[in-house]
Amino acid sequence: MTHTLHRRGSEESLSKDYVVLVMSSRGFNVDGAAPKLKKALEIMWKYGIVNVGDMKQGSIKCWGNDYERIQANITDRAVLQGVYSDLDKVKAVAQELKNADLGLSVVISGLFDNVWHTIKKVGLLPHTVAVSMETWGRTDLLPPPKIMEIMTMCGHAMISRDLVEDTIEKIRTCQMSPEQGSERLAHCCVCGIFNTERCAGLLREAAGFKPDDKPFYLTKRG
Amino acid sequence: MVAKKTFPTIDPDTVKTMTIDPGICRGCRECEPVCTTGALKWDEERLVCFIDDEVCVNCFNCYRNAPCRGGVAIIPPNVDIMDKKTRLSMDLSNPLTEHPLTLMAGRGTEECKTNEITGRIRYGYAAVAVELGRPSITTDMREVQKISTALARLGYVTFADENPVTGLMKDKKTGELQEWCLDTRALSAIIEIGVPEDRLEETLTTIRKVCDEELETVASVSCMQMVVQPGDKIPAIEIIEKLRLPHRPNGKTCIGLGRPLNNPLPFDPSYARATLEGVN
Numbered sequence: 097m098t099h100t101l102h103r104r105g106s107e108e109s110l111s112k113d114y115v116v117l118v119m120s121s122r123g124f125n126v127d128g129a130a131p132k133l134k135k136a137l138e139i140m141w142k143y144g145i146v147n148v149g150d151m152k153q154g155s156i157k158c159w160g161n162d163y164e165r166i167q168a169n170i171t172d173r174a175v176l177q178g179v180y181s182d183l184d185k186v187k188a189v190a191q192e193l194k195n196a197d198l199g200l201s202v203v204i205s206g207l208f209d210n211v212w213h214t215i216k217k218v219g220l221l222p223h224t225v226a227v228s229m230e231t232w233g234r235t236d237l238l239p240p241p242k243i244m245e246i247m248t249m250c251g252h253a254m255i256s257r258d259l260v261e262d263t264i265e266k267i268r269t270c271q272m273s274p275e276q277g278s279e280r281l282a283h284c285c286v287c288g289i290f291n292t293e294r295c296a297g298l299l300r301e302a303a304g305f306k307p308d309d310k311p312f313y314l315t316k317r318g
Numbered sequence: 319m320v321a322k323k324t325f326p327t328i329d330p331d332t333v334k335t336m337t338i339d340p341g342i343c344r345g346c347r348e349c350e351p352v353c354t355t356g357a358l359k360w361d362e363e364r365l366v367c368f369i370d371d372e373v374c375v376n377c378f379n380c381y382r383n384a385p386c387r388g389g390v391a392i393i394p395p396n397v398d399i400m401d402k403k404t405r406l407s408m409d410l411s412n413p414l415t416e417h418p419l420t421l422m423a424g425r426g427t428e429e430c431k432t433n434e435i436t437g438r439i440r441y442g443y444a445a446v447a448v449e450l451g452r453p454s455i456t457t458d459m460r461e462v463q464k465i466s467t468a469l470a471r472l473g474y475v476t477f478a479d480e481n482p483v484t485g486l487m488k489d490k491k492t493g494e495l496q497e498w499c500l501d502t503r504a505l506s507a508i509i510e511i512g513v514p515e516d517r518l519e520e521t522l523t524t525i526r527k528v529c530d531e532e533l534e535t536v537a538s539v540s541c542m543q544m545v546v547q548p549g550d551k552i553p554a555i556e557i558i559e560k561l562r563l564p565h566r567p568n569g570k571t572c573i574g575l576g577r578p579l580n581n582p583l584p585f586d587p588s589y590a591r592a593t594l595e596g597v598n
Contacts, residue, residue: 203573
């Protein structure tokens, strides 16, 4: 599955969006992987993660899930994934995962230049890459780019265009804050790679507000 | 205000496709924007929401996230009685369903994610993933077959084992899918292939041609390759640029921490030292 690939947006926006995925490999190191995956989640959690989840259990934003519950129910075949807004945090996670020597596969999705520079600082090199070649075919059917930036943060397409547009409208009419809107959308992304911090900024912009317009949602505008 | 009529509730055990129970639905319509395909619709006459089976892909997003005000009105299909088209649609669309072929949740294989362990993509080769329907447009299997048959005709393409689309093929030599599944719609479906690097240009050109001339949906395309050291080279990028095809500055990087390594081609530590020199 290429669900952490094909995230859209400007380089400036993507410079605050990095997904870290940790998993075992079927037929090679699945058996007995659960304790190692638990350790990996512990490391990921330590460094100010924006969102996190397990492909088998859902994210911390779903159904009252939380870190403790996900941690307690990790199995050998868990696929852990979390998203960070800060490269320094990614560096710290990569360093500690390297030191922990868990033998699990780790994939970091984000701007190649930034990710590679960061992992090299901790003595690692890119092993294999997946390059997005964007979308081909009937691209006339796609939503506008600003909507796509938000939607593509859930690679499984669980965040609908209608929900994004409805959320933007609710923010524009001061029925919810961008942060609340972002959390509303994050409920739908089951795997935990939806970056709520980045999304809040995108929603604010899409609703026509500036970053210093707060707490605008408490006062209805004409 | 028009009073809502009352309807008998539905027995969940008898439900074969995603359904809204009109006996529970209070007509708040909060579920409508949640639907990934626009299948949740409003019945003006009955004043309840309903799910259009022709549009629904059984992704379960409404079941998980619709904020029904009158109780949980959305009833998921009973897997024991659903037909195989609905099952396929659900397997490909609901990211929490573990596919019987891959034993993974999601729509594809481990692809490059565990490549340092599996050696699935080796030096001199590239993997290409064509995800039909993504993002959010959906696809039926007939669209998928347009790409899979064109790729099979090239003669050298290897379809990834354990991939759900490969599992639907009548014959990997032709890329044709089984008849029963052709009209089944899903949020997306991924064709994953391996090709020798010196055939990548022709492969990408073929995919592009089918996408431009025949496809009625969209396809998110990606290329995977091992990074050649020293110098962080990705030969596929040169081919992509030569063909003037788009590629994004962001993507996935497997950072090589997995074990056991069964890739027979050496990762020379001296290359690593040379590349890391001068990095702070």
